[in-house]
Amino acid sequence: MDLPINPPLRPMLAKAVKTMPKGDLLYEPKWDGFRCIVFRDGDEVELSSRGERPLTRYFPELVEAVKRELPERCVVDGEIVLPKGSRLDFDGLQQRIHPAASRIKLLSERTPASFIAFDLLALGDESLMETPLGERRRRLVEALSAARAPVYVTPASDSYDLALRWFDEFEGAGLDGVIAKPRDTVYEPDRRVLFKVKHERTCDCVVAGFRWHKSGPVVGSLLLGLYNSEGKLQHVGVAASFSMKRRAELVEELRPYRLENLDEHPWAEWANQTEATVDRMPGAVSRWTGKKDLSWVPLRPELVVEVAYEGMEGDRIRHTARFRNWRPDRTPESCTYEQLEVPVAYDLNDILAGEATSPRTDR
Known part of the structure; x- marks a missing residue:
């Protein structure tokens, strides 16, 4: 070349x-x-x-x-x-x-x-x-x-x-x-x-686990969940982007919620995943870096956190969410998909065809 x-x-x-x-x-x-x-x-x-x-x-x-x-x-x-x-x-x-x-x-x-x-x-x-x-x-x-x-x-x-x-x-x-x-x-x-x-929105999620940071024994990311219409806790993404000081503090904050027996966790079935799956549940292998350690530490699903996110991709948060606040006033069961704002549908084909560049008209 x-x-x-x-x-x-x-x-x-x-x-x-x-x-x-x-x-x-x-x-x-x-x-x-x-x-x-x-x-x-x-x-x-x-x-x-x-x-x-x-x-x-x-x-x-x-x-x-x-x-x-x-x-x-x-x-x-x-x-x-x-x-x-x-x-x-x-x-x-x-x-x-x-x-x-x-x-x-x-x-x-x-x-x-x-x-x-x-x-x-x-x-x-x-x-x-x-x-x-x-x-x-x-x-x-x-x-x-x-x-x-x-x-x-x-x-x-x-x-x-x-x-x-x-x-x-x-x-x-x-x-x-x-x-x-x-x-x-x-x-x-x-x-x-x-x-x-x-776009940036906020929602309240259940914290059901965490991953260690690549640099050492501090928290890398929080694993987030929302309850679906069947009452099951669905893994929806992660919250990250903490300072190193905050990552160390989170280790102690999360310690009382750590589970020794994974069988008691709603995501136990994904603990031993060895392939990159459609659901991309905790423990799944990354498609970009198949050797990357994505093991996780299970937590009792009792903590609620407010996170900022840009949008949804199917039933998951698109890209990484950002930690805002703990929400001790919210129960985990109240963290459902119903709280999420759904954007009005727009036809992608109109954008690709160049039909969306004219001044606003009644559609």
Whole structure:
């Protein structure tokens, strides 16, 4: 591969802000998938993740799509997503990371992914990394004007009002916010020079276990549960991002609730899981790092915690939740799915077809 920019390359990043910024900005929907920089030099294609891990082998259908739909020699920043019906399926996308070649082939046929392009870093022999974003966007639209599914160019607009509409409506299609990009910025790898506005809600969850931190005998994350309509405690995700001082304090706070006999725990059946499963229950092997220790310490399901979260993916919290407060005033049994806010449905196909960029009309 001989391009003006060759892998490895870390993507440009965004920092979280509480409100939609104003100014000389381009707004784009924030896609919920795997960040990916595509390198194409003729028949050579490499899909590189945010952490510079190769994604190429996991998405053979996208490799073929890149050869068919992207310019002969280019570097394109974007997102790998998995459409399912009228919304994105992040759970299904995670299933695509599998060690077995036969499984990869099967899933590429059963649950094919799409690539959403949002930045052009090189074209032919020309590097565009020092070119302002506004011009890179124009070149991207031009270069991919004839691209067909499963390759798309993300919608973009300089309208603040339209960005607010996207933020309100697109969550119903599985997207998780809006990215605001200064039009004059050059491409700065691994630097947070963009802005992201994401949904944040709170809910009360049962703390049913914890994992040790990789650095030593302090708490790494809390395992969260909600009671479903059948009265069973469903594992919904984890809360993390504590300071090291707080991690040590949590060891003592949780000590009175630790269970020696796992048979008394509602998640006992998952304790000895050795494969990455759809449910991703406590103890399941990570699809990204199969050797990572995900063992957990069971707790009596009596503690209630308020956490902040961005949204739901099926019956689980999407991404990592953030600890807010203990809730001694709440009973564990009151922590059910009924407390969760459900976004209004929005058809993903309207976004992909470019029908969501016009001013608001009665839908």
